[in-house]
Amino acid sequence: xxxxxQSPKYLFRKEGQNVTLSCEQNLNHDAMYWYRxxxxxxxxxxxxxxxxxxxxxxxxxxxxxxSREKKESFPLxxxxxxxxxxxxxxxxxxxxxxxxxxxxxxxxxxGPGTRLTVL
Amino acid sequence: AQTVxxxxxxxxxxxxxxxxxxxTYDTSESDYxxxxxxxxxxxxxxxxxxxxxxxxxxxxxxxxxxxxQKAAKSFSLKISDSQLGDAAMYFCxxxxxxxxxGKGTRLHILP
Numbered sequence: 001x002x003x004x005x006q007s008p009k010y011l012f013r014k015e016g017q018n019v020t021l022s023c024e025q026n027l028n029h030d031a032m033y034w035y036r037x038x039x040x041x042x043x044x045x046x047x048x049x050x051x052x053x054x055x056x057x058x059x060x061x062x063x064x065x066x067s068r069e070k071k072e073s074f075p076l077x078x079x080x081x082x083x084x085x086x087x088x089x090x091x092x093x094x095x096x097x098x099x100x101x102x103x104x105x106x107x108x109x110x111g112p113g114t115r116l117t118v119l
Numbered sequence: 120a121q122t123v124x125x126x127x128x129x130x131x132x133x134x135x136x137x138x139x140x141x142x143t144y145d146t147s148e149s150d151y152x153x154x155x156x157x158x159x160x161x162x163x164x165x166x167x168x169x170x171x172x173x174x175x176x177x178x179x180x181x182x183x184x185x186x187x188q189k190a191a192k193s194f195s196l197k198i199s200d201s202q203l204g205d206a207a208m209y210f211c212x213x214x215x216x217x218x219x220x221g222k223g224t225r226l227h228i229l230p
Contacts, residue, residue, distance in 0.1 A: 042123070042210055042220035043164075058217075090164060107154070108218070110164035 003027065004111035006091050011116045013078070013085070021076045021114045023091030032074035033092040033108060036060060043090060049074055050096070078116065089114045121145045123213050125221035132201045133229050139186075140196045140224045142211030151215040153187065153194045158208040158223070167209070170194065203228050 004025040013019045025032065031050050035043040045058030049068040063082025068074055074093075078085045090113045094106040122145045132138035144153070155167040170178045170187050177185050182202075186195045194213075198205055206228045211221040 040128075040222065042212075042222045044220075045217065088162060092164075107166055107169060109166070110156075113162050 004091060004093055004109060006089075006111040006114050008114060009112065011114055013116065013118050015118055016080045018077055018079050019116065021078070021089055021091075021116070023074045023076065023111060024072055025074075025091075025093045025111075026072060027093055027109065028071070029093035029109075030071070030096045031094045031106070032068070033094075034058075034064070034066065034074070034076045035090045035092065037088040037090060037113075046076065046089075085116055086118045087116060089116060121147070121219070123211055123219045123221040125209075125211055125224050127224045128222075129225045129227070131227040131229055132198075134201055134203060136201055137197060137199045138201055138226065140198075140209050140211075140226065142194045142196070142221055144192050144194060144211070144213040144219075146192075146213060146215050148215035151213060153185075154212040154214070154218075155183070155185070155194075155196045156210045156212060156220075157205075158210065159204075159206070164210070168196065198226075201228050203230065 007022045033048040034046040037043050044060050046064050047058050047066040049055035052068055052071050055066050055068050065077045091111040092108040094108045124143045151172045153170040157165045157167050168178050168180045168183050177187050182199045184197045208223045208225050210223045212218055
């Protein structure tokens, strides 16, 4: 049963603490993404990774960090430097991010999301 | 894509009727892709339909179809025979060198 899983579904954090959100996929996709969704907003890209051991900043990377040690896994750490971390976080993957010189034809498939609340 | 605009924050449609959600976008690229995603109350993002910009024919998936007007940079979604399960947030997205999402349209289905 292929898909993308995110855990936990709900996460609570005290101010000043780092917290890591998990994202795992068994679709054999090369590319993985992290998005943040706020009420009344669309999705905003935090980080993305095209291949193992490589990742790029998205539009709102400040206060976040990622790693891509395995193809299947792309964890996101929300650090204490993130000023307003309460949000819904979505992970996605696609077969590839695109060949050089052109956009990918690949559709992004999303996990169920993690709701992070800072207390 | 530089911007994606969904001008209708909320819409309502009677069950079994047809509704059209609008989307306009801006990109300087000639090769790009357009998507409509559905986000039901579970908050899982589900791909509804995809359109390649180089294709003139409008994409169709069962009750969902698009009206792609490349010159006008318009990409509307038509839902025919609306069902209660269609109630959700709908996001339009444009992908050239990166993907940009609109702010969404919340669709209510009236029984």
